[in-house]
Amino acid sequence: MSTVSSGSEELAGLSTIGQSVVRRVAWRETALILLVAVIALGGLEIYLRVAEVPLYVLPPPSVIAVALYHEFGLLVPHILMTLFELVTGFAVGASIGFALAIVVTQFPLVERIVTPYILLMVTTPMIALVPLLILKLGFGPEPRIVAVALAAGPMVMLNSATGFRRTDEARIALARSFGASTLQVFLKIRIPQSMPMVIAGLTVGAIFGLLTAVAAEMAGGQSGIGTRLVYYSSMMQMPQFFATIVVLAGIGIGLHLVFAFIGRKLVPWTA
Numbered sequence: 003m004s005t006v007s008s009g010s011e012e013l014a015g016l017s018t019i020g021q022s023v024v025r026r027v028a029w030r031e032t033a034l035i036l037l038v039a040v041i042a043l044g045g046l047e048i049y050l051r052v053a054e055v056p057l058y059v060l061p062p063p064s065v066i067a068v069a070l071y072h073e074f075g076l077l078v079p080h081i082l083m084t085l086f087e088l089v090t091g092f093a094v095g096a097s098i099g100f101a102l103a104i105v106v107t108q109f110p111l112v113e114r115i116v117t118p119y120i121l122l123m124v125t126t127p128m129i130a131l132v133p134l135l136i137l138k139l140g141f142g143p144e145p146r147i148v149a150v151a152l153a154a155g156p157m158v159m160l161n162s163a164t165g166f167r168r169t170d171e172a173r174i175a176l177a178r179s180f181g182a183s184t185l186q187v188f189l190k191i192r193i194p195q196s197m198p199m200v201i202a203g204l205t206v207g208a209i210f211g212l213l214t215a216v217a218a219e220m221a222g223g224q225s226g227i228g229t230r231l232v233y234y235s236s237m238m239q240m241p242q243f244f245a246t247i248v249v250l251a252g253i254g255i256g257l258h259l260v261f262a263f264i265g266r267k268l269v270p271w272t273a
Contacts, residue, residue, distance in 0.1 A: 061241040069241035070248055077230060077249060084215055084227045085253070087143050091150025092211045096204060098151070099158030104188065106159075107166040120156045128153040129217040136222045146218040146226070153214040154207035161203025165196025201265040208257045216250060 043063045049055075050062040057065065102120075106113035128149045135145030169192045177187055193200075219228025227250055234243035 058238050058240050061244060065241045066244045066248065070245035073242050073245055074249075077227070077246065080226050080230050081249060081253070083143065083225045084212075084219065087146045087215045087218075087226065088150055088208070088211050090143075091147040091215065092154045092208055094147070095151030095153070095155030095211065096158045096207055099155035099203070099207070100162050100200070102155075102159045103162035103166060107163055107192075108184070113163075120159060123152060123156045124160070128214050129221060132218045132221045141222060141224060146215055146223065149218045150211040150215050154211040157207035157210055158200075158203040161206065162196065162200045165199025165203075166192050168199065169195040197269045198265065201261055201268070204264075205258060205261040208261065209254060212250075212254055212257065 047062045047064055050060060061069075102116065106116055131152070132145060132149055135148055139145045139148070174187055174191055177191060182190070215226070216228040216231070219226035220232050221228075223229050227246060230246050231243060234240070234246060
């Protein structure tokens with residue numbers, strides 16, 4: 003018993019040391035990223051000031067920061083509208099894409115029929131359909147939600163289907179030899195093993211959905227981040243324009259961090 007307990011204590015100690023090393027490396031990488039950002043922004047600030055570049059061409063980072071501080075209150079309703087369109091459209095598109103991935107990996111005939119249309123949707127910018135959707139659904143959020151769903155769904159479907167096909171066939175054969183059903187194989191083997199690809203598909207789908215939502219708002223909309231971009235650019239208010247772009251970039255980074263966190267929780271061995 004003493005030997006077993008001492009071995010467990012050694013493993014626990016090694017695990018603690020490993021986690022400590024990982025945290026130190028993460029902090030160093032974060033500090034390096036911040037240092038590069040400070041150098042880049044500081045250099046850009048100095049160059050724009052010295053070269054006397056007009057504000058309507060490219061405002062310095064400090065001016066953009068001031069504009070963001072003053073305009074953020076006005077941007078909040080538009081941010082919420084864009085997030086609503088993104089979340090709603092992404093939920094619909096990702097659900098349909100994931101379900102289609104399950105179907106096409108189980109029925110080869112369905113895959114041969116559906117795949118050409120999925121590839122057509124992937125290669126066709128959904129923003130091109132926005133005017134048609136507006137004519138059909140009006141100027142509310144509905145056409146932008148549909149565009150987001152059409153942009154996100156194929157990304158989730160393709161990545162999920164790829165993940166389902168990369169599962170360990172020997173493990174599946176072993177499960178079937180013990181009488182596992184198709185549903186049990188999917189729930190216990192295919193889905194858990196394919197989660198890294200599924201998370202990657204969700205991440206890409208969310209980013210594509212965000213870009214599509216903003217582009218659809220720019221094409222025709224009454225509210226949203228895209229409408230503010232159009233307004234600021236038409237009024238030549240470049241500090242506010244770039245401040246809105248900073249907000250958009252922050253949302254994109256936030257989406258990536260959210261799905262990275264979900265990935266670490268669902269598939270911790272890939273961290």
